[in-house]
Amino acid sequence: MHGTRVHDTQQPVISVRNLWKVFGPKAARVPVSAELRELSRRELLDRTSCTAAVRDIEFDVAPGEVFVVMGLSGSGKSTLVRCLTRLIEPTAGEVIFEGEDILNADEKRLRELRRRKFSMVFQHFGLLPHRCVVDNVAYGLEIRGVGKAERAKRAGEVIELVGLGGYEKAYPDQLSGGMQQRVGLARALAGDPDVLLFDEPFSALDPLIRRDMQSEICRLHREVGKTMVFITHDLAEALKVGDRILIMRDGALVQIGTGDELVAAPADDYVRDFVRDVPKSHVLTLKWIMRPKRDDDPLDGPELGPDVVVREATRSVLAAEKPVKVVKDGELLGIVGDEEILSIIAESGS
Numbered sequence: 080m081h082g083t084r085v086h087d088t089q090q091p092v093i094s095v096r097n098l099w100k101v102f103g104p105k106a107a108r109v110p111v112s113a114e115l116r117e118l119s120r121r122e123l124l125d126r127t128s129c130t131a132a133v134r135d136i137e138f139d140v141a142p143g144e145v146f147v148v149m150g151l152s153g154s155g156k157s158t159l160v161r162c163l164t165r166l167i168e169p170t171a172g173e174v175i176f177e178g179e180d181i182l183n184a185d186e187k188r189l190r191e192l193r194r195r196k197f198s199m200v201f202q203h204f205g206l207l208p209h210r211c212v213v214d215n216v217a218y219g220l221e222i223r224g225v226g227k228a229e230r231a232k233r234a235g236e237v238i239e240l241v242g243l244g245g246y247e248k249a250y251p252d253q254l255s256g257g258m259q260q261r262v263g264l265a266r267a268l269a270g271d272p273d274v275l276l277f278d279e280p281f282s283a284l285d286p287l288i289r290r291d292m293q294s295e296i297c298r299l300h301r302e303v304g305k306t307m308v309f310i311t312h313d314l315a316e317a318l319k320v321g322d323r324i325l326i327m328r329d330g331a332l333v334q335i336g337t338g339d340e341l342v343a344a345p346a347d348d349y350v351r352d353f354v355r356d357v358p359k360s361h362v363l364t365l366k367w368i369m370r371p372k373r374d375d376d377p378l379d380g381p382e383l384g385p386d387v388v389v390r391e392a393t394r395s396v397l398a399a400e401k402p403v404k405v406v407k408d409g410e411l412l413g414i415v416g417d418e419e420i421l422s423i424i425a426e427s428g429s
């Protein structure tokens with residue numbers, strides 16, 4: 080969802096600092112021991128019978144951002160996201176939500192936060208089988224004590240929003256997987272939470288339906304602008320829905336960046352492996368491929384911005400008789416000619 084960028088001046092919705100989740104006996108000693116903290120996953124398990132599922136993670140999520148957490152199976156994605164609402168109790172660290180450290184919240188406050196501020200969408204929908212669509216969607220509102228007429232009105236609105244108008248009285252087993260997940264989405268949106276958390280929501284769906292649902296998330300995000308934290312192990316999905324992507328390995332943070340940053344400048348071989356098959360021309364923007372101006376460059380060619388995706392610029396660069404100037408706020412940042420474009424296209428295999 081390009082275009083929504085993080086602004087440094089905005090107060091983050093979620094700030095995570097030095098977060099650890101260790102499973103196993105006497106887990107709390109691990110984050111505070113200079114020696115144990117440094118052990119590899121295997122060494123830690125052998126020495127202490129503990130698994131550090133989340134190791135010293137830090138990040139901020141900006142208002143309205145779609146923040147993706149990605150990594151191979153077992154890298155700690157689900158544990159990390161569950162720690163954000165204390166569905167899993169963190170071992171150490173801070174989770175600041177709208178200025179409040181929720182690790183200090185008591186049970187009552189935590190229940191309130193989960194009911195009003197966060198909503199989670201799971202891979203296996205978690206719908207109530209004996210309730211029709213509208214009653215599933217309204218369930219959270221019912222628990223909050225919202226009156227019947229208001230529940231029905233709000234449920235009707237979000238059912239329309241996710242494209243399920245007409246199915247209000249259907250039961251979950253009468254719906255396809257994609258439609259059931261739309262019900263899951265409507266249910267999550269019904270309570271108007273500040274943050275939506277998605278745990279691999281589309282992994283159980285057929286590839287075509289999955290693609291539709293990814294587009295649906297982009298559309299919903301444009302329409303409602305909610306802050307979202309989205310777990311996936313699929314890079315194409317991460318690139319499609321995410322403003323920024325956090326890559327995890329063995330519980331630790333490897334890199335955080337926008338899709339083009341990860342593809343252009345992977346932090347290590349693990350990230351490089353993830354992004355290897357991404358068609359570069361679809362992700363990289365002109366700022367990554369431009370070269371410095373040379374003295375003999377004609378400067379009366381067309382202008383394009385640094386954030387134009389290479390694929391979108393290809394036609395105009397190749398059609399232009401002069402090299403294209405990459406310009407932002409009137410400043411010449413660099414030059415892109417046929418050579419720069421063609422080398423990226425060749426690498427992309429597209």
Ligand SMILES: Nc1ncnc2c1ncn2[C@@H]1O[C@H](COP(=O)(O)OP(=O)(O)OP(=O)(O)O)[C@@H](O)[C@H]1O
Nearest residue numbers: 102130132150151152153154155156157158159312
């Ligand atoms: N309750 C638990 N007790 C002990 N170890 C656990 C527990 N839950 C998770 N782990 C371990 O923590 C690590 C991270 O698991 P987690 O499920 O967070 O990874 P993931 O990246 O979400 O994987 P997947 O994509 O397969 O769901 C794994 O090694 C897992 O075995």
